[in-house]
Amino acid sequence: MYSIGAFERFAEETGGDCGLVEAGYLFMTATERGERLLSRNLELQHELGVQSQCLTPAQIQRLAPYVRTDDLRCGTFCSRDGFIDPHGVTEGYLHAAGRAGAAILADTEVTAVRVESGRIGGVETSKGAVDAPVVVNAAGPYAGILAQKAGTEIPVFPVRRMLACTEAIGGAAPVIPMTIDFDTGLLIRREGDGILLAYSDPEDPPGFDESFDPRFIEIVSEKASVRFPFLDEARISPRRCWAGLYPESPDHHAIIGELPDLHGFFVAAGFGGHGLMHAPATGRAVAELIAYGECRFMDISPLRPGRFAEQSLIVESTTL
Numbered sequence: 001m002y003s004i005g006a007f008e009r010f011a012e013e014t015g016g017d018c019g020l021v022e023a024g025y026l027f028m029t030a031t032e033r034g035e036r037l038l039s040r041n042l043e044l045q046h047e048l049g050v051q052s053q054c055l056t057p058a059q060i061q062r063l064a065p066y067v068r069t070d071d072l073r074c075g076t077f078c079s080r081d082g083f084i085d086p087h088g089v090t091e092g093y094l095h096a097a098g099r100a101g102a103a104i105l106a107d108t109e110v111t112a113v114r115v116e117s118g119r120i121g122g123v124e125t126s127k128g129a130v131d132a133p134v135v136v137n138a139a140g141p142y143a144g145i146l147a148q149k150a151g152t153e154i155p156v157f158p159v160r161r162m163l164a165c166t167e168a169i170g171g172a173a174p175v176i177p178m179t180i181d182f183d184t185g186l187l188i189r190r191e192g193d194g195i196l197l198a199y200s201d202p203e204d205p206p207g208f209d210e211s212f213d214p215r216f217i218e219i220v221s222e223k224a225s226v227r228f229p230f231l232d233e234a235r236i237s238p239r240r241c242w243a244g245l246y247p248e249s250p251d252h253h254a255i256i257g258e259l260p261d262l263h264g265f266f267v268a269a270g271f272g273g274h275g276l277m278h279a280p281a282t283g284r285a286v287a288e289l290i291a292y293g294e295c296r297f298m299d300i301s302p303l304r305p306g307r308f309a310e311q312s313l314i315v316e317s318t319t320l
Helices: 002-008 010-014 032-047 057-063 086-099 140-149 215-227 275-292
Strands: 025-029 053-055 074-078 110-116 119-125 128-131 135-137 157-166 178-181 187-191 194-199 236-248 255-258 265-269
Touching: 002 010, 002 275, 010 086, 025 032, 025 057, 032 053, 032 074, 053 057, 057 074, 086 275, 110 140, 119 135, 135 140, 140 157, 140 236, 140 265, 157 215, 178 215, 194 215, 215 236, 255 275, 265 275
Parallel strands: 025 178, 135 265
Antiparallel strands: 025 074, 053 074, 110 119, 119 128, 157 194, 157 236, 178 187, 187 194, 255 265
16 A cells, blocks of 8 residues: 555656556455355455445446456455556666665676675675665565675575466457456456566466466466356467566565564565565565664564564465
């Protein structure tokens, strides 16, 4: 919620364009278990002030006529949700940071993290040494490797995730909600004049492989036929498909905070594909931890790095 507000103010605060499109997120289910989980999620969202609503199959049909609804039980929808442009967000924050006095070293590898008597002393880079009492590890899927360079460990590992996009196709409005089939795990939205299909394959092992597996097209095509029959005739070209790395943690939630065993080494990683969405809140949280020794604007203690050693993991209800 905090980050959505920040993205709505993005142009005013950074001078950039984050490309925010508040088309909403639409979740749907045809199973009793899915209905139970969506209802539980909706209750929590309402407790926290998120204005999600429960939809009947008829309401889903009116909102998303491209969806097959005859066997659905219910759905949830929040109109303030949406999607943004990662490049625009990065550029906006980059230029705003530069105007505020930050020095940006692009194409610069951290080769070592200096540790002196259990405290951070700085970093060695491909462009020279930098003295610093604080290092923030926001290296995404490479966060575990950066931690090793500091002589410590954090449980962040990369997992390949793939996306496929169809060629130009009708059957849906130019802008549609992020539409998620809760039962198959497939989600779709508009990407230009085509449709983007995303699915997190649980069979993909951890690793740094970023090659696109053509079998992914068969997997998402089969799943799409269940809920999105208008895609049956869609053409998916391999040149409109790509793969990237999600930084995952053991409980699939972010790790934010200072490492208990290394003073001055802060982590902001392990977001599992949600890092860009959570970026504004994360940036403020880490800044407050560094400046004040605590995060004052919200309670981020459940995301502390020490939770894994404490066996105090966060279990998301949708995975039960």
